[in-house]
Amino acid sequence: MTPESDAVTLTLRPFRADDDAALISWLASPEELYLFSGPRLTWPLDGAQLDELRSDATFTTFTAELAGPAELAGPAVGHIELASTGQGRARIARVLVAPQSRGRGLGELLVRAVIAEAASRGIHSLTLFVLPSNAPAIALYEKLGFEHRGPSAELQGALLMGLELPG
Numbered sequence: 001m002t003p004e005s006d007a008v009t010l011t012l013r014p015f016r017a018d019d020d021a022a023l024i025s026w027l028a029s030p031e032e033l034y035l036f037s038g039p040r041l042t043w044p045l046d047g048a049q050l051d052e053l054r055s056d057a058t059f060t061t062f063t064a065e066l067a068g069p070a071e072l073a074g075p076a077v078g079h080i081e082l083a084s085t086g087q088g089r090a091r092i093a094r095v096l097v098a099p100q101s102r103g104r105g106l107g108e109l110l111v112r113a114v115i116a117e118a119a120s121r122g123i124h125s126l127t128l129f130v131l132p133s134n135a136p137a138i139a140l141y142e143k144l145g146f147e148h149r150g151p152s153a154e155l156q157g158a159l160l161m162g163l164e165l166p167g
């Protein structure tokens with residue numbers, strides 16, 4: 001983690017309709033949308049799809065904000081979701097850092113924040129799907145201790161990764 005990211009705190013709060021414009025602006029092409037979301041969201045992304053996602057009880061959707069020195073704190077910088085997959089189990093979904101904020105440790109803070117949120121909800125086992133071409137995301141998840149579990153049986157073409165949380 002860089003000294004810069006050490007200086008800030010990343011917090012998660014519920015994803016709201018007034019976050020839609022920023023989220024949509026962070027996804028510049030159908031390919032970027034697919035890397036982020038898989039088939040659930042379709043190009044062009046719009047508020048109606050995001051309203052539908054927010055109303056889906058399967059997913060808890062979060063917007064990430066920064067607190068810290070004034071020059072680093074500011075508006076939304078990321079998005080992440082948790083979906084229950086059974087008792088004590090959840091999937092991390094739709095991980096995104098604003099393009100202009102990447103490469104300075106925020107993705108790591110974002111995933112660590114949702115792991116902490118999951119632990120606080122009694123989750124002991126986390127999984128996620130990632131496309132094999134998505135080297136930055138795979139490196140991030142490996143750095144945080146996620147293990148490769150082979151091809152996903154649920155999402156064609158994706159890899160399954162998992163992390164067991166300490167009891």
Ligand SMILES: CC(C)(COP(=O)(O)OP(=O)(O)OC[C@H]1O[C@@H](n2cnc3c(N)ncnc32)[C@H](O)[C@@H]1OP(=O)(O)O)[C@@H](O)C(=O)NCCC(=O)NCCS
Pocket residue numbers: 001035036037094095096097098101102103104105106107108109129130131134135136137139140141143
């Ligand atoms: C994946 C993503 C969230 C990473 O966010 P980020 O803020 O740039 O990541 P960080 O700066 O916190 O980097 C943390 C680690 O991720 C890995 N990483 C990040 N960017 C990388 C890159 N371009 N190449 C290789 N590894 C990278 C590294 O392991 C890095 O640790 P290091 O700095 O010690 O090497 C961001 O690139 C993103 O939003 N991508 C588009 C959406 C997406 O693909 N989401 C994942 C869906 S499964």
